[in-house]
Amino acid sequence: MNSSQTLQQLESARNLALGDGRYYPTIIPGVLPIIGVHANAPLEIRRWGADFLAETFASPTWSLDSKETSCLSVLPTLKDYLDTSEDTGVIKSAVQAAACIYPLVYRHTISDPSDSHNWQTMGAIKSNILRRMDTAPPGVRICCVKFVQQVVLVETPAVVDPRRPDNMDISLTLVPRDHPLISYSLMEAESSGLLDRLLDIIHGEHSDALLITATLNCLGTLLQRRPVVTNRVLQSVLAFNPLKLANSPMTPKNKVMMKSIEKTNKMLLTNYMKRHPESPHNGRIHQHLERISHMRADIFDNNRKRPAPAEPTDGLDAAKRQRLGAVPADSPAAAPPLPSGPISFAQLFTLAPPNSGSTSFDVSVMGHDMILKLLVPLLHSIDQRKLDHAVNLIRGRYQELSKRPPPTAVDAANQATGATADDDEEYEPDFDQIEDAEQIHNKLDNVPPETAPAPVPNAPLAPFKLPQAPPLTEIEIQKYGDGTVRRLFGMMAALDEAPSKATITKPGFNRLAASNYDRDSWLTIICRLATRTSFGLEDPSHGIKSEDMSVSKKGDFSIADTIREALLNYIIYDWRKRIDVATNWLCEEWYNDRIQQSAYLSSLSQSSSASPSSPLPEPVPQYQKWTLKVLDKILPFVESTDKMLIRFISEIPELDREILKRVGRVADDPDRVQLSVMICQYLLMFRPPVRGIVVDLVEGLWRDNEGAKPFVQKILVKYRPAVLQTENHVKTEGEADGGEVKPAAA
Template sequence: MAQAPDVGDQIAQLNAARSLVLGDAAFYPQIVNGILPIVGASTRLELRRWGANFLAETFASPVLGVEQKEQLAPNVLQTIREILRLPETDITVLQSLVQASASLYPLVFRHIVNHPQDSTTWENMCEIKQEILKKMDDYPCSVKLCCAKFLQRVVQVQTHSSGGDPRRPELNETSLAVVPRNHSLLSIPNLEAESSGLLDRLLGVFQEETSDALLVNATINLLPPLIRTRPTIAHKIVNAILDFIPAHHVRPPFTPTVRVSVKSMERTARALLWNILKKNQNHPLAPRMQAYIERLSQSRLEAAEDPTRKRGLPNEPTDGLDGAKRARLNAMPPPMMKIPPMAPGPATYDSLFTLTEDAGLSSFDVKQLPFDIVLKIVVPLLSQVHDSTMAQAVEAVRTRYQTITREQTLQRQQQQQSAGQDDDDDYEPEYQPMDAASIASEENTAVAEDLADLQPSLGPFVLPKPPPLSEEEAGELGRAAAARVFGMLTAAEASAGPARGQAQQKLGFARLAGSASDRDAWSILLIRLATRAPAGLEPPPNADSTVRRQPTIADSIRETLYRYVLEDFRGRLNIAIMWLNEEWYNDRIQMKSAAARRNPSDEESEPTVVIHYDTWVNRLLDGFLAYLDGRDIKVLVRFLSEIPEITIPITQRVASLAKDPERVNLCVQSLMYLIMYRIPAREMCLNTIEDVYQTYEESRPAAAKVLKKWRPDSTVLEKTEEPEASAAPAQPEAQPAVAAEQ
């Protein structure tokens, strides 16, 4: 009785030590070496249980370094060996010791590789391994799961790894690849033979007549590291799984628990094979794995089917039965509804649709109920109404309506006949033929009168008009719509293009904006929204500048297009060209319309039109010219050749490229292309070439070639050649002096 408090105090102290190492991993060596005498084989069960759990936690902790674990491993082996030699029956102690041994085996193996003289440590590890393998079959299932992990770790260590650097063995994975050929304690052939036998023992769970689902699932989950890192044994493992049919390894009675166990084993095996195929679709065993997966998916547990099970109920409909089957199945046809006659008096919608004789239901005003409550009542009722009952009710309402219409038509004809007989002697109208339109209008009038006779009990329902939008709200909604269209543009750009060999039709400038769902279609739609839609609605440029103008939808679309093009100007150059062509075309149309509206008597007044082309072409050039290099000659030439108009600001921006000596050729070649192929801009570009020639000395060799060909009489060339010609004769006079000095 006096020892119980002592054990409690010792466990409290051990828990305090555990809290200390969890806070600072540097105390692990001191604490581990200090608790070994306290938790040894000769101590109480509570202390052994705590010590085994602490050792398993220590060598599995990711906080403690591998080098520190390798130094601590030889110290704890003797304690684990002594405890395993005891006739221990406590499951917690056995689980923790086997888990600790699984974590220790790679550490001890690498320690022996680096210290071949430490034979005592290797003997202790081998003794622990033999104890676990000897008693493994006698352990309960929970301990067998830990033993399977120990076997997996031993097989992984005692086989060759898939790769590694032989020059840096300390960085390689622990395997036979790090063992020297002439090692005094480790014999590679013996270790390989032992690992092969242990692998067969690990895979033996798939050949047993009766399989435990927990052990099978745990073993399957332990195999992926071996398949991934040990190619020498991967095929053997996969073949063992492919030969395993879970439904064949169970015995009757086939209870629901057994069925769930079989399904769990099938699902685990199928998941493992799926992962193998996902990582290596060209696996040599891929056809067998796919066939195995399909077999498991289609499996219905043929071995687990009970032959004495009764047949299920016949798959017969519960209503609407055929007349030939009613007598055999004793099924009655749906009951017929009793349709009462319409109430006397004028025909109304209420009387037309009232199919019950209950006075309370007929007089109830449904308008008193809220609309949401009516929905909650009507929808479930309609879902439970029989099809035959609904058809009978609809037919009854149709018959009533036809009867009312027929009676009203007959009354109207009798009234017309009686009125014609009274006036026949006094008045004889002249014959006037009636056209088809008047006949149709009379028929429509008659139908309207028939419907008017049905006095409605419910008033007409009119949707309320939406509140008017302010200018700011309308602009915000417009910008949001444009942003959604830009989202469609981005999605269309991200989608795959046309397949190779398929010709893509180019619809040209006159294409429809919505002719396709590709990037160009959404681009032209946005461009025309920004250019053509607001045409004629913008304020004149000479408007009052004191009034701050709100940004319009067109301006926001243009700004978004500008940013979109500059994000990838090389890949979206065609969108920029389409945009500028539309802007130029819109500007010309607006100028033409303004000139037509101008008063001929007022000769001094000029048409005022907002010009967008010059603004945005200059902004685009300023945006991407800074990012061009000498290899982008095709990008710049294409842009300058396909925009609709070349202006002086454009040529000046191109000339600014000559500031960089590496982009001089880009500047001169682009201007030379315009000189050759854009005749209206030739003189403008030649003037720009002369300015470049005079301003930047690095451009003179390339610019001089262009000027000599297209403007040979340029005064710029004469001025620069005269100083060179005057300085040329000075060189021969200096030669004799140099010769005399020599």
């Protein structure tokens, strides 16, 4: 089989894998014997094989675990490519494939310390690539920079959040200190040295702009994923001068390279400031960017030639006009004549040509204060000779206008219709008065009718009633209800983005809950729609009456629950700023539960008496359900320094054991034990009705959480000292029995 047929079959297998990534683990074992060096494969097949391996392990269409299993069989082929091949294309693709495979082999070696053969093979590949980094052609060096970036990422410890671990991030943090193959200290030292090699590239020769821009792009990834190297990288980048080639001859090639390096450097620092707006380095970065911007303007703008001065259009230089006494072209001497017909004051005093910009400028767009500031300097700068000449022109125009005969009605009509003098000569007037359509209609209205209409019988009109709308289906109810809720919260989003305006609100308990079209008013409306959609609270004479359930609830769809879910998502989206919304909503839920329960008990008492009225259905409490949902949503994001949780727990209207159990779960995180204890202390001081439940919670923390004992001991000493005495008694008996602790009696 010749090379072309082999390539055609290999390309078919590649297209199959590109269509579905699940075929990669099956195709790789069949391709490796064909593309290997020991199979005496031609150069075209080896180039295809190296490209295929680089594309395969960079593809996101198959899982990381499958890549880790398949990469071990590829290592000998990559090592043969780098050891024996001299083709630049093969080496570039092999280095790119090695950059993708190195983290996979690293993780495999961590999980399987007995597999030393594959780790040694990967070490030989890494040594070969690092030797080529300084002497290889430019394209290969760029691929080596990418490989070094992957090695630094893998061999540098990452900052891991124990609550949200990232299993895709492979770093030195995963390596145990006693690993037999991977030494923690050696890996850390190697990554530090390789990072220095990357930073030395940008401070070396700037003759290869592609290599420098590739290095800067790699540093951006390190800044984003490895915060421990931020200080070193930023110090080196801030000391880097992207316009260093300005000292060399300013050839077009050097200009393009300088602009490319400067733009990449600016994007690197700007993206860092966007991702870390509170970083202490942002001040220095801003100063560095300003300095580079000024340098760039000085370098590139000074090479531009100044435009030639414009020649005077009237043949007279501005410096000679005063000596020769010539009248400039823009003087009032060139003022246009007055038009025929009625003249306004603006036309009388306007001496500029009709097409000039001054006649079309609207002075009213400028403020009154701005006009006063400009008017005095302008009057001082006017030439007295020009002013006298303009006054004489206006005086002459006024005298000419005063000598004109007054306009007749025909002239006014011609002026209104746009008729000209030629039209007047051909016009033959009709002296009969012509009436327009409106006058004819008015006359016809006043004409008495020819025949009188028949008298209308004095009978009452029949009542008119609109036909009842067809009932909505369940799908239509859900569709229209969801659309209404979306429009409500769309209004809320617009009010959140709009600047807040100070509104005057009537103080006291008798004020209206929603008297303005501001954010608080809309929040009150939404909260009450969620809590009172199916109960009428406006008719106290009939108690609590249910509204039409076909509108509020039908089937499994409930407008109230839909609004509640949307309100919950709105709060969780930015819960620190919207904790007041959650408090107001839950207060409305608690109040509505009390009103419904009271109405239900009242209906029970009425139904048990002589009245035949049927009792209301037993209400379903909503306050506890949605309070627990709010807590379950925000507790994973609460930090140890957040005081918003204390405020929320203290402001909701009712606390029970289920709600306080959530507060106890906060202490399961060692970093947030103190926050949970602070909440308990606050409730003990300012919420006496729940003091017993809080003390039970504190006692549970004392018994079940070792990390919370130093914080809750003071509380138990004050409110429940018997718990501490019992434990001390148990410890004393255990010491007396030889160290064996006996359980305390119930």
